[in-house]
Amino acid sequence: xxxxxxxxxxxxxxxxxxxxxxxxxxxxxxxxxxxxxxxxxxxxxxxxxxxxxxxxxxxxxxxxxxxxxxxxxxxxxxxxxxxxxxxxxxxxxxxxxxxxxxxxxxxxxxxxxxxxxxxxxxxxxxxxxxxxxxxxxxxxxxxxxxxxxxxxxxxxxxxxxxxxxxxxxxxxxxxxxxxxxxxxxxxxxxxxxxxxxxxxxxxxxxxxxxxxxxxxxxxxxxxxxxxxxxxxxxxxxxxxxxxxxxxxxxxxxxxxxxxxxxxxxxxxxxxxxxxxxxxxxxxxxxxxxxxxxxxxxxxxxxxxxxxxxxxxxxxxxxxxxxxxxxxxxxxxxxxxxxxxxxxxxxxxxxxxxxxxxxxxxxxxxxxxxxxxxxxxxxxxxxxxxxxxxxxxxxxxxxxxxx
Amino acid sequence: xxxxxxxxxxxxxxxxxxxxxxxxxxxxxxxxxxxxxxxxxxxxxxxxxxxxxxxxxxxxxxxxxxxxxxxxxxxxxxxxxxxxxxxxxxxxxxxxxxxxxxxxxxxxxxxxxxxxxxxxxxxxxxxxxxxxxxxxxxxxxxxxxxxxxxxxxxxxxxxxxxxxxxxxxxxxxxxxxxxxxxxxxxxxxxxxxxxxxxxxxxxxxxxxxxxxxxxxxxxxxxxxxxxxxxxxxxxxxxxxxxxxxxxxxxxxxxxxxxxxxxxxxxxxxxxxxxxxxxxxxxxxxxxxxxxxxxxxxxxxxxxxxxxxxxxxxxxxxxxxxxxxxxxxxxxxxxxxxxxxxxxxxxxxxxxxxxxxxxxxxxxxxxxxxxxxxxxxxxxxxxxxxxxxxxxxxxxxxxxxxxxxxxxxxxxxxxxxxxxxxxxxxxxxxxxxxxxxxxxxxxxxxxxxxxxxxxxxxxxxxxxxxxxxxxxxxxxxxxxxxxxxxxxxxxxxxxxxxxxxxxxxxxxxxxxxxxxxxxxxxxxxxxxxxxxxxxxxxxxxxxxxxxxxxx
Numbered sequence: 001x002x003x004x005x006x007x008x009x010x011x012x013x014x015x016x017x018x019x020x021x022x023x024x025x026x027x028x029x030x031x032x033x034x035x036x037x038x039x040x041x042x043x044x045x046x047x048x049x050x051x052x053x054x055x056x057x058x059x060x061x062x063x064x065x066x067x068x069x070x071x072x073x074x075x076x077x078x079x080x081x082x083x084x085x086x087x088x089x090x091x092x093x094x095x096x097x098x099x100x101x102x103x104x105x106x107x108x109x110x111x112x113x114x115x116x117x118x119x120x121x122x123x124x125x126x127x128x129x130x131x132x133x134x135x136x137x138x139x140x141x142x143x144x145x146x147x148x149x150x151x152x153x154x155x156x157x158x159x160x161x162x163x164x165x166x167x168x169x170x171x172x173x174x175x176x177x178x179x180x181x182x183x184x185x186x187x188x189x190x191x192x193x194x195x196x197x198x199x200x201x202x203x204x205x206x207x208x209x210x211x212x213x214x215x216x217x218x219x220x221x222x223x224x225x226x227x228x229x230x231x232x233x234x235x236x237x238x239x240x241x242x243x244x245x246x247x248x249x250x251x252x253x254x255x256x257x258x259x260x261x262x263x264x265x266x267x268x269x270x271x272x273x274x275x276x277x278x279x280x281x282x283x284x285x286x287x288x289x290x291x292x293x294x295x296x297x298x299x300x301x302x303x304x305x306x307x308x309x310x311x312x313x314x315x316x317x318x319x320x321x322x323x324x325x326x327x328x329x330x331x332x333x334x335x336x337x338x339x340x341x342x343x344x345x346x347x348x349x350x351x352x353x354x355x356x357x358x359x360x361x362x363x364x365x366x367x368x369x370x371x372x373x374x375x376x377x378x379x380x381x382x383x384x385x386x387x388x389x390x391x392x393x394x395x396x397x398x399x400x401x402x
Numbered sequence: 403x404x405x406x407x408x409x410x411x412x413x414x415x416x417x418x419x420x421x422x423x424x425x426x427x428x429x430x431x432x433x434x435x436x437x438x439x440x441x442x443x444x445x446x447x448x449x450x451x452x453x454x455x456x457x458x459x460x461x462x463x464x465x466x467x468x469x470x471x472x473x474x475x476x477x478x479x480x481x482x483x484x485x486x487x488x489x490x491x492x493x494x495x496x497x498x499x500x501x502x503x504x505x506x507x508x509x510x511x512x513x514x515x516x517x518x519x520x521x522x523x524x525x526x527x528x529x530x531x532x533x534x535x536x537x538x539x540x541x542x543x544x545x546x547x548x549x550x551x552x553x554x555x556x557x558x559x560x561x562x563x564x565x566x567x568x569x570x571x572x573x574x575x576x577x578x579x580x581x582x583x584x585x586x587x588x589x590x591x592x593x594x595x596x597x598x599x600x601x602x603x604x605x606x607x608x609x610x611x612x613x614x615x616x617x618x619x620x621x622x623x624x625x626x627x628x629x630x631x632x633x634x635x636x637x638x639x640x641x642x643x644x645x646x647x648x649x650x651x652x653x654x655x656x657x658x659x660x661x662x663x664x665x666x667x668x669x670x671x672x673x674x675x676x677x678x679x680x681x682x683x684x685x686x687x688x689x690x691x692x693x694x695x696x697x698x699x700x701x702x703x704x705x706x707x708x709x710x711x712x713x714x715x716x717x718x719x720x721x722x723x724x725x726x727x728x729x730x731x732x733x734x735x736x737x738x739x740x741x742x743x744x745x746x747x748x749x750x751x752x753x754x755x756x757x758x759x760x761x762x763x764x765x766x767x768x769x770x771x772x773x774x775x776x777x778x779x780x781x782x783x784x785x786x787x788x789x790x791x792x793x794x795x796x797x798x799x800x801x802x803x804x805x806x807x808x809x810x811x812x813x814x815x816x817x818x819x820x821x822x823x824x825x826x827x828x829x830x831x832x833x834x835x836x837x838x839x840x841x842x843x844x845x846x847x848x849x850x851x852x853x854x855x856x857x858x859x860x861x862x863x864x865x866x867x868x869x870x871x872x873x874x875x876x877x878x879x880x881x882x883x884x885x886x887x888x889x890x891x892x893x894x895x896x897x898x899x900x901x902x903x904x905x906x907x908x909x910x911x912x913x914x915x916x917x918x919x920x921x922x923x924x925x926x927x928x929x930x931x932x933x934x935x936x937x938x939x940x941x942x943x944x945x946x947x948x949x950x951x952x
Contacts, residue, residue, distance in 0.1 A: 022778050023779050023849075026776055026779060030772065033765075033769060034766070037736050037737070037765050038762055044740065045743065045748050045750065045758065048746050049748055050749045050750070053746075053747040053748075057747075058938045059745040060681050062682050062686070068688070071734065071737040075729075079726040079729055083723055083776070085776060086775065086777045087719055093778055093781055174551050174555060175552065181782070185781060185782070186782065186785070187710050188711045188712055190645060190711070192644075192645075193639070193644075193646075195712040210851065210853050212786065212853045213549075214545050214785075216552065217470050217474070219470075219855060219856065220856035221858065
C-alpha cells in the first residue's frame with residue numbers, strides 16, 4: 001500500500017503532468033505574490049521601527065496612482081494566468097475520449113466498498129469485481145499488528161489505454177467520491193446519478209483509490225486499488241472467466257488458491273478427499289510451507305505425490321498463512337461490529353454474546369431490524385444494515401461453521 | 403469617580419436590583435458584546451478540545467482512543483461550534499457590538515431591545531445545538547455541511563443541529579439588520595460614509611451578507627428537516643430528489659459566509675495598522691470599496707465548492723473565473739496595509755504583532771485558496787488535507803487571529819486596564835509558531851493524497867500527523883497562556899486612561915475609561931477623516947463636551 005505517490009513527482013496517468021504543471025505554475029506565482037507582501041512588510045517593520053524614526057520624519061503618504069495601478073493589474077494578470085492553467089488542466093481531465101476507443105467500466109460506490117462491472121467479453125462473460133476491504137489488525141491497545149489489505153477489490157486496467165468510469169451509487173446510499181491521488185483525479189459518486197471520469201494509466205503498478213466524500217462510519221476504510229497491467233496480461237484475463245488476473249497483482253484468500261491451481265486437487269469448502277486431502281485439515285503454517293516447498297508423498301496417496309515448488313516466495317507465505325488460519329476468507333467489513341462481542345469467528349464469547357453459527361440471512365435480517373433480548377444482555381438493532389451486508393455476514397458465518 | 407458601564411445599565415424589562423439580573427437583562431451594547439465574548443470563547447475552547455481529541459486519535463494510524471463514529475461526531479461538533487457558534491457571529495457580535503456604535507458616535511445600536519433578544523436567541527441556538535450530545539444517538543455525524551442524503555439517512559440527532567443552525571441564522575439576520583440601521587441612521591452628524599472608520603465598513607459589508615444570504619441557508623435547513631421527517635423528496639435520490647441541489651443551496655449561503663467572517667476581521671486590521679504605524683492609512687477609499695466589492699462578488703462564487711460534484715464544465719469555468727476576482731480586491735487591501743507602514747513609525751505592540759502575523763498566515767491562506775480555485779488542480783486537492791489546511795489558515799489564521807488582535811487592541815477600552823505586554827508577546831509567538839507547525843504539514847499531506855474526515859489513514863501519512871500534533875500542543879499552550887495574560891490584565895493590570903494607543907477614531911475619545919453607560923458625553927461633529935495623524939500624533943482632539951480643541 002505504499003504505492004500512493006512517490007514524492008511530489010509521481011505521475012501515473014496521462015493528465016497528471018498537466019495538473020502538476022498547473023500546480024507548480026501556481027506555486028511559483030504564489031511565492032512571488034507572497035514575497036511581494038511579506039518582504040516589504042518585514043523590511044518596513046525594521047526600517048521604520050519606532051526606535052529609529054523621529055516623529056518629524058513620518059510622512060502621511062496616502063496615494064500613489066502608478067503604484068496602485070501596478071499592484072492591481074500585475075496580480076490580476078498573474079491570476080488570469082492561473083485561471084488559464086486551471087481551465088486547461090480541467091479540459092484534459094474532463095474531456096472524455098470516444099467510448100469506441102476506451103474501456104467503459106461501471107463503478108458502484110456504496111457504504112463502504114467499491115464494485116466494478118466490465119462489459120461482456122467475447123464469450124459473453126461479465127466480470128464483476130467487488131467486496132469489502134479488510135481493516136488493519138490491531139491488538140487490544142489498538143497498536144497496528146498488520147496493515148489492512150484492500151482484498152481483491154481492484155479495478156484491473158491495461159496500461160496506456162483509455163478507461164472511462166461510469167459511476168453511480170445505489171439510490172438509498174450516500175455520496176462518495178472516487179479519488180486516485182496518483183492519477184490526480186476525483187469525481188463524486190452520487191446516488192441516482194451517473195457521473196463520469198476517465199484516465200489513461202501510463203505506469204504499470206498498483207494505485208490507491210480513496211473515498212474522498214465523507215460517507216459515514218467506515219469512510220476512512222473505503223479503499224480500493226487500480227491495478228495497471230501489461231496489455232497482454234489484461235487481455236488474457238478479460239477474455240477468461242476468472243475473477244482475477246494471473247500475475248503478481250492479487251493477494252490473499254481464495255483467489256490465490258484458485259490462481260495457483262491448488263483447488264484442482266484440494267477441497268477447500270468441505271472436508272472431502274479429492275486428489276489430495278482437504279485443506280480444512282488442521283495444518284500449521286510451517287507444515288503447509290514445507291509441503292509447498294518440498295512436495296509430499298509420505299502417505300502414498302492414490303494419485304501420487306504432490307510436487308514441490310509449485311508456488312514460491314510471498315505467494316507461498318500468503319497461502320500457508322491462509323490455509324493455517326482455517327481459510328476464514330475475507331470477513332465482511334460490517335462484521336467488525338459483530339466481532340467485538342461475538343468473536344472474530346462469530347462463534348460467541350462466553351458470558352458476553354452467543355454463538356452465531358447457524359444464523360442464516362433471514363434470521364440475521366430479523367435480528368438486525370429488531371435487536372434481540374437475550375439471556376445475557378441486549379443486542380441493539382441495526383435497522384440500516386443493507387441486505388447485501390447481511391447476506392455477506394450469513395455467508396461468512398456459514399463458512400466458519402465448517 | 404464617574405460611573406462606568408460596569409456600574410449601571412439599562413434593562414430590557416424593569417430595573418432589577420441584583421447585578422446578575424442586570425447583566426441578564428442588559429440592553430447596553432457593550433455589556434451584550436462582553437457576554438457574547440464570554441459565551442463564544444467558552445464554546446471556542448470546547449471546539450479546540452474536540453479538535454485536540456481528533457489530533458490525538460490521528461497521532462498514529464489505527465484506532466487508539468475513539469472509534470470511527472465518535473470521530474465523525476467529533477469533527478461535526480468541532481465544525482458546528484466553530485462555524486455557527488463562534489466565527490460567523492464572532493467579530494460582529496463581540497466588537498461590532500462593543501466598538502461599532504462608539505466609532506460612529508452613537509449611544510447604542512438602533513434597536514437595543516432587539517439586540518438583547520438576539521443575544522438570547524443566540525443562546526437558545528447554542529443550547530439546542532449542544533444538548534443533542536446527551537440525547538438519543540448523540541450529536542450529529544454529518545459534518546457541519548449536513549450534505550444530503552447523508553443527513554437524511556443518519557440516525558444521529560441531526561434535527562437538533564439543523565434547528566440550532568436555523569435559530570443561529572435568525573440571530574445573525576437580526577444582528578445584521580440592527581447594525582445596518584445603526585450605521586445608516588446613527589452616525590454622528592458630519593460623518594459621511596467615507597469618513598467612517600474602516601472597521602465600520604467591514605461590519606457594514608458583513609451586515610448586508612448576514613441579511614441577504616442567511617435566509618437561503620435558513621430555507622435550506624428547513625427543507626432538509628422536511629425531507630428527513632416528511633420525505634418531501636427534494637434532496638433524497640430514493641424519492642427522486644437531487645442531493646447536489648442541497649450542496650448548491652448550502653454554499654449559496656456558506657460561501658458568502660466566509661466573507662461575512664473575514665470582512666470585519668479585515669476591518670480590525672485596517673484599524674490597527676495606521677495606529678501602530680502612527681500615520682494616516684494608505685488608500686482609504688480603495689480599502690472601503692474593496693470590502694463592498696468582496697461582499698458583492700462573494701455571492702457569485704459558491705460553485706467552486708462543487709468542482710467534483712458532477713457539475714457542468716462550463717459552470718465550473720464560470721465559477722472559477724469569478725473566484726479569481728475575489729482575490730483581486732483582497733490583494734489590493736494587503737498592498738494598502740503594507741504601504742501604510744511605509745515612512746511610518748512602527749510600534750510593534752501586541753496588537754500590531756498579531757496584525758502582522760496575520761498578514762503572513764492569511765496570505766498563505768489566501769494564496770492556497772487561489773490554488774484550489776484552479777479547477778484542474780482542485781480536482782486533485784478537493785476534500786483533502788490541503789483544503790483543510792487552506793481554510794484553517796484563512797479562518798483561524800485570518801479571522802480568529804484578527805479577533806485576537808482586536809482583543810488586545812480594544813482591551814484597555816473595554817476594561818480600562820492594560821495586560822502585561824511582554825507576556826502577551828510571548829503568547830503571540832507561541833500561537834504563531836504552534837499554528838504554523840499545526841497546519842502547514844497538512845498542505846503536504848493533502849497534496850500527497852490524504853483525504854479529510856478520515857479517522858484512520860495509511861501509514862505513509864503518519865509523519866505529517868505527528869508534526870501537526872506537536873504544533874497543536876504548542877498552539878493550545880499559547881492560547882491558554884494568552885487568555886491567562888488577558889484575564890490577569892483585567893484583574894490586576896494598571897489603569898491606563900481613555901486613549902493609551904493614542905488612536906484617532908471616536909471610540910478613543912470617551913469621557914472615562916471604561917466608558918460610561920451612554921458613551922460620549924455629547925454627540926461629536928465629525929468633519930475629519932478617521933485616521934488623521936500629524937508627525938505621529940492624532941490631529942483631532944476633543945474637550946470633555948466633545949468640542950474640538952485642536
